[in-house]
Amino acid sequence: MKILFVAPWIPSRYRPRSLEFLEILAAEHEVALLALTHDEAEIEEAAALPVTDQTLVPNSRVGTMTRSLRSLVTGESLQTGYANPPELVTALRAKIAEWRPDVVHLNVFRTAHLVEACGDTPVLIDLDEFRSEYYEQLAADGPNPAWRAIGRVEQHRMRAREDELVRARVPIILSAPGDTRPGTYVVRSICDFPLQPHTATAPTVLFVGRLSYEANVEGLMWFAREVWPGIKQAVPDARLRIVGQDPPKSVKTLAEQDGVDLFANVPSIEPHYGASTVAIAPIFRGTGIQMKLIQALSAGVPTVTSEMVAARAGVRDGEQVRTAEDPQGWVAAIGALLRDRAERERLAVNGREWAVANHGSAAVRGQLDVAYAAVTGHRSVGSDATAYIDEYGQ
Incomplete structure (x- = not known):
């Protein structure tokens, strides 16, 4: 299967969920990366990723701030403005037309504005969470007036787009089992953190x-x-x-x-x-x-x-x-x-x-497999994941 993985950043150890999903998918399929970059260091990081090819779109810090400020006037989410240089949509459409992926994997809310640009190509989006709730919390009890103001602006704009995705039945991946609306799939973040020997000498x-x-x-x-x-x-x-x-x-x-x-x-x-x-x-x-x-x-x-x-x-x-x-x-x-x-x-x-x-890795592979099977009609990852599904279900 050919998967176009689209991210508003370079998947890395600082963005572990993005990197883990990319690595899981690349182990079994052809994966092309379309991502935004800020500087040369991120371009070097991208070169080490296990992908078939990559398209990197510059996203200068000045540009991100300018678009975010413009969003206050245009009414779009600040998160969308941050990650929406016009070259990104152009690159996405060109890559879909040239490479013809079987599915487009969109990474976090900052790519939610790209759903329609995918056209007839099956798409799923890893929102991780319905982030508008966080901004609702900020609006109510943020630590200072600036944070509360951002919360008041962003909560409604982000919620509107989230609700739109749900109504359109866009497959959504979430990391937590709380707000699982129709068309959502829980795929937790991998944590293979090793068991640690107890060495404490004081409470x-x-x-x-x-x-x-x-x-x-x-x-x-x-x-x-x-x-x-x-x-x-x-x-x-x-x-x-x-x-x-x-x-x-x-x-x-x-x-x-x-x-x-x-x-x-x-x-x-x-x-x-x-x-x-x-x-x-x-x-x-x-x-x-x-x-x-x-x-x-x-x-x-x-x-x-x-x-x-x-x-x-x-x-x-x-x-x-x-x-x-x-x-x-x-x-x-x-x-x-x-x-x-x-x-x-x-x-x-x-x-x-x-x-x-x-x-654990096996558990998350199984969860991701359930989400991909719903979108593409067949398994996305390997036999370990299938064994997980057989034993635990979704």
């Missing part, structure tokens, strides 16, 4: 996350302010280990508190899971699945998270994770796990089994 609470993402920073700051003092009182020798990229000044100041260690821009996060007793995901705004939760479960680290994060992932309190909402609940849940080794081990085993069954 250690771990937070892992991209620290340039405002929802991560807000959740972490809330935890440090509202929960951490209570944990220190209950378990005086407890330590908080923060691991993430590009921490802002507010996070850097946390390292000045008693028992808090900050590890910024580390080459590998794996050892930090092994050096921790309990992981946390104190996120109260967001959509889709928090991969920090899936990584922790896959690594075999018992995890405490918010009810929202657990519900979106499909894990349950007391079975694969512990959940909490208010500071007292967080202190109680974490304190109990820090003191109870048997309970930590039980949750670690359950969480690891769940992560492998739902986010």
Whole structure:
């Protein structure tokens, strides 16, 4: 089968879901890549991808900002404006006419405006999530007036396009089992994170996350302010280990508190899971699945998270994770796990089994196969995926 994979960026380890899907498909089929690039470094990254050929369309940063600002006037989504140089549609139509793919795989909402340009060629789009919900949350309780203003503008424009795709029965891939409307298929993100040997020498609470993402920073700051003092009182020798990229000044100041260690821009996060007793995901705004939760479960680290994060992932309190909402609940849940080794081990085993069954490579290949079979009428990937479907179904 010939698949034209269209992305608003170069699939890479920084865009792992895009890269993983591209690699799965390229292992079994001819895959051509059509993508936007910002600079020479991204062009070099693209050269290493396992594709039959590639068409790269320049997307200058000045151009992205100009089109995004213009979107405020034209009424289109800011996300669309960001990734919509006119050369992209031209290149897409030319590639379809020349190469005649069996299916076009569109990657994330920033390519949603390309559906109609695919004409009669079967198309599916990996939205990952119905992202408009995130902007609705921002509009209601964003961290500052600027974010709330963006949320008010973007939520309606993005929702309108999402609803349009659903009404048109465009096959949509989602990463979470929550909002599965007609024509949607759940294909989770791969997490083959290895089980980590336990090396913690002190009761250690771990937070892992991209620290340039405002929802991560807000959740972490809330935890440090509202929960951490209570944990220190209950378990005086407890330590908080923060691991993430590009921490802002507010996070850097946390390292000045008693028992808090900050590890910024580390080459590998794996050892930090092994050096921790309990992981946390104190996120109260967001959509889709928090991969920090899936990584922790896959690594075999018992995890405490918010009810929202657990519900979106499909894990349950007391079975694969512990959940909490208010500071007292967080202190109680974490304190109990820090003191109870048997309970930590039980949750670690359950969480690891769940992560492998739902986010392991074989599982995700099977999920992707279901989505492609619905679009093309035949299997998209290999026998391992077929075995998964036979055993687990969709």
